Each structure stands twice: as structure tokens, then as C-alpha cells.
Amino acid sequence: MAKKQTAGRKSIAPITPGxxxxxxxxxKPVAAPTSPxxxxxxxxxxxxxxxxxxxxxxxPEFTSLCPLTGQPDFAHLCIDYVPNRRIVESKSxxxxxxxxxxxxxxxxxxxxxxAERLVQAMKPRxxxxxxxxxxxxxxxIDVFWQTGKMPAGLWLPDQGVASYRGRG
Numbered sequence: 001m002a003k004k005q006t007a008g009r010k011s012i013a014p015i016t017p018g019x020x021x022x023x024x025x026x027x028k029p030v031a032a033p034t035s036p037x038x039x040x041x042x043x044x045x046x047x048x049x050x051x052x053x054x055x056x057x058x059x060p061e062f063t064s065l066c067p068l069t070g071q072p073d074f075a076h077l078c079i080d081y082v083p084n085r086r087i088v089e090s091k092s093x094x095x096x097x098x099x100x101x102x103x104x105x106x107x108x109x110x111x112x113x114x115a116e117r118l119v120q121a122m123k124p125r126x127x128x129x130x131x132x133x134x135x136x137x138x139x140x141i142d143v144f145w146q147t148g149k150m151p152a153g154l155w156l157p158d159q160g161v162a163s164y165r166g167r168g
Contacts, residue, residue, distance in 0.1 A: 025092050033099040036113065041096050041121040043086035054156050055087060056080050059097050066136070067104035074134045075107070078159040079118065081127040082151055088122055107133045111143035119147060126151055132161045140164040 023042050033039035059077040066073055077097070096117070100110060111131030119127055128146035142164075150156065 023089060023092075025095060026089060030091075030095060032095055032101070034102070036096065036099045036103055036117070039096040039099040040092060041117055042089040042092040043122050044089055046083045046085055046087050049083075049085055052082065052151060052154055054080055054082050054154060057088075057090070057093060062097060062100065062110075062131075064100040064110050065102060065104045067106060070104065071136075073107065073136060075110070076132040076134075076161055077111070077114070078130040078132070078161060079114070079127070080129075080156060080159070081118065081122070082125040082154060084123055084125045086122045088118060093118075107131060107141045108143050112145050115145050115147075126154075130159045130161065132164075135164065 023044070024040065025042060057077075057079045059075075059079075062075040062077045064073050064075075065071065097114070100114075103110075105113070111129055114131075115127060115129040118124070124147070126147055126149075128150075129144070131143040133141045133143070
């Protein structure tokens, strides 16, 4: 039997038993929810509850529908948050975001609604969302929201989404 090579690597703590208790979507096939209202956002304990750190999720191909025309709208979403006691489970977040695919709502409602659901589910120390919506009718609409001031001492890079430049 070959020995594991561990020289030069830090060992990673094993997942605490019971860490995934109560998760209903992870590790099995799950159909995408039919609406944001029926989507389930699941959380797990923060593995580093005493540390100041940020988590970023980027969804560059977010899709929803215009509530008036039914035409598709597309956005690049960037979600940053500083966890408190819980973090969002990423598969449930992906399914939640996919639930907007056939959901009619204005850009502002989608962007702020996503942030509010995340705040409700996790109760983070801080959260911000940038919704960079692709042009419709020749005008991009960008929607930004955060829960308050960014915690002092937190390092967080720019969201990295360039302003829309069109043909200019």
C-alpha cells in the first residue's frame, strides 16, 4: 500500500459529524424550483465563526423574465458577504438563482429580493450585491445594495465587473 505524501501540506480538518444535518438538496439530483418563492436556501454552520472573512459568489449568466413582455433579461451578479454563524450551501444557492429563469420581475426586484432572501436565511454580519444587467432597449441597469457599512478591517477586492461601454 502506498504512503500518502503529506510533506509541505497543511492538514485540513475533517468535516465535523453532523455538519450537513438537515440538508435536503446536497448529494442527490434535485429538480430546479419553479419559482423563487418555492426555492429552499439551505445553510450550514460557519467553519470559522470567530474570523473576519468574506465569501463571494459570482453568477455571470443570471436570467429572469421581464414582467411585462416576458422577454429574457440577463445579468452578472456578484454577491459578497461576511458570515456570522451560518454560511449558505452553494448548491441550494445555485438552485435558488436558477428559479428566476421563468420568473417575471424587474431588475431591481430580482437583485434586492435575492439579497433579502440571503440575509433572511443566513443573518450574515454584512452582505452586498451588485446586479450588472445587460442592456435592454439600449440601456443597462445596474442595481447595488448592501446591509450597512463594510466591517472595519475586512479586505475585499472590487467586484471586477467593468462598466458597460457599448460600442464606444
